[in-house]
Amino acid sequence: MASTIKINRRNLTLKKSYNEPHFNGKSVLVSDPWEYVELWLKRNNNSNDALFYWQQAKQFYEATLSLPLTSAPLTSYYCFLNATKTLLLIRGVKFSDMHGVSGYRKKSKLALSNEMVILKSGGIMPALCKCFDDVIPLGDSRVEYTLKDLLRNLVYIHRTYCLTYTSEGSKELFIPLDDVFFVKKDKSSECWFSAEIDEKYATQHTLNKIDNSFERDVNFKDQLIVRFKGRSKWKGNQTVTTAKFINYHKKVRKNVQYIAGSSSRWYIKRTNTKESIPLSSLPITFAAMHRLSELSRYEPITLSKHLNSQQNWLLSEFIKSAPYQFIHEIASEITGEEFLVPRRGI
Numbered sequence: 001m002a003s004t005i006k007i008n009r010r011n012l013t014l015k016k017s018y019n020e021p022h023f024n025g026k027s028v029l030v031s032d033p034w035e036y037v038e039l040w041l042k043r044n045n046n047s048n049d050a051l052f053y054w055q056q057a058k059q060f061y062e063a064t065l066s067l068p069l070t071s072a073p074l075t076s077y078y079c080f081l082n083a084t085k086t087l088l089l090i091r092g093v094k095f096s097d098m099h100g101v102s103g104y105r106k107k108s109k110l111a112l113s114n115e116m117v118i119l120k121s122g123g124i125m126p127a128l129c130k131c132f133d134d135v136i137p138l139g140d141s142r143v144e145y146t147l148k149d150l151l152r153n154l155v156y157i158h159r160t161y162c163l164t165y166t167s168e169g170s171k172e173l174f175i176p177l178d179d180v181f182f183v184k185k186d187k188s189s190e191c192w193f194s195a196e197i198d199e200k201y202a203t204q205h206t207l208n209k210i211d212n213s214f215e216r217d218v219n220f221k222d223q224l225i226v227r228f229k230g231r232s233k234w235k236g237n238q239t240v241t242t243a244k245f246i247n248y249h250k251k252v253r254k255n256v257q258y259i260a261g262s263s264s265r266w267y268i269k270r271t272n273t274k275e276s277i278p279l280s281s282l283p284i285t286f287a288a289m290h291r292l293s294e295l296s297r298y299e300p301i302t303l304s305k306h307l308n309s310q311q312n313w314l315l316s317e318f319i320k321s322a323p324y325q326f327i328h329e330i331a332s333e334i335t336g337e338e339f340l341v342p343r344r345g346i
Helices: 034-044 050-066 072-091 123-131 147-152 155-164 206-207 238-241 245-252 282-296 300-307 311-333
Strands: 003-004 103-107 115-120 142-146 176-187 190-197 214-216 226-227 258-261 265-269
Touching: 003 190, 034 050, 034 311, 050 072, 050 311, 072 123, 072 282, 072 311, 115 123, 115 147, 115 282, 123 282, 142 147, 142 245, 147 155, 147 282, 155 258, 155 311, 176 258, 238 245, 245 258, 282 311, 300 311
Parallel strands: none
Antiparallel strands: 003 176, 103 115, 115 142, 176 190, 176 265, 190 226, 214 226, 258 265
């Protein structure tokens, strides 16, 4: 038998920050995290450069809100670039001024599958990957993905992707969860991560799609709950501050992602399919927006044609949603805090 772990009478749950999650802290309720992170940087960091980059990222973000879709990727990307530099300075990760990513279009018909994104071995992009222990599988010093595949691997537009490419079989990479929590075995220090599958997906078919990192949690018979096969040790509330538990949390977060909003919606990402890119959400978003920023700057007519194609909804959703998601994610990585948008009264 086993029981859920509680801290201050609340279930111990998954945290958004990968590196330094604050398990005992309360969620920060803000419409956007800009002001909070700026104040945090002034109080907790001695680098004036980090503060400057964050402030400039905000300026690019605000400029993006008033731009058309053909221009917005350019300022969005520079928002991401400066916010990433803030994170790298906070984490002490060395980086060069090179972007570490570039792109080109195959000489074929206009399609997102022909827009190529090159990840390189040096620059901002690989430094950002390093923050999440992501390894770029470099062959001859670079690796390529299509823009279409990058967009497919982003949870916050994945539903839009599936509705755009309706003819693709087994296209879903993310399995929605109703609840996420940690469990301890009774009369033992052994603990693990468990998650309740969304009721609409609570079938054997879903279980068959989840990779071998997860298995059904037999301690819960009336619900479809899966658990991470890896185990950790629980020795009281202070366990959450230990390197061993934080590293365990990292292993779980490699497989579970979220959509930012008034409440966090968690998803297991399938990794047992060739369409799954082994990178975290922030690097993938960074790389995809970089390619669109290249089109916005150098080939705006081509970008306009993409936006008028059958994939216009997918591209529009990405351009509109990515800045919000990226900044909320990176704000959690900088501060370790949970950011939620307060619900508005009716």
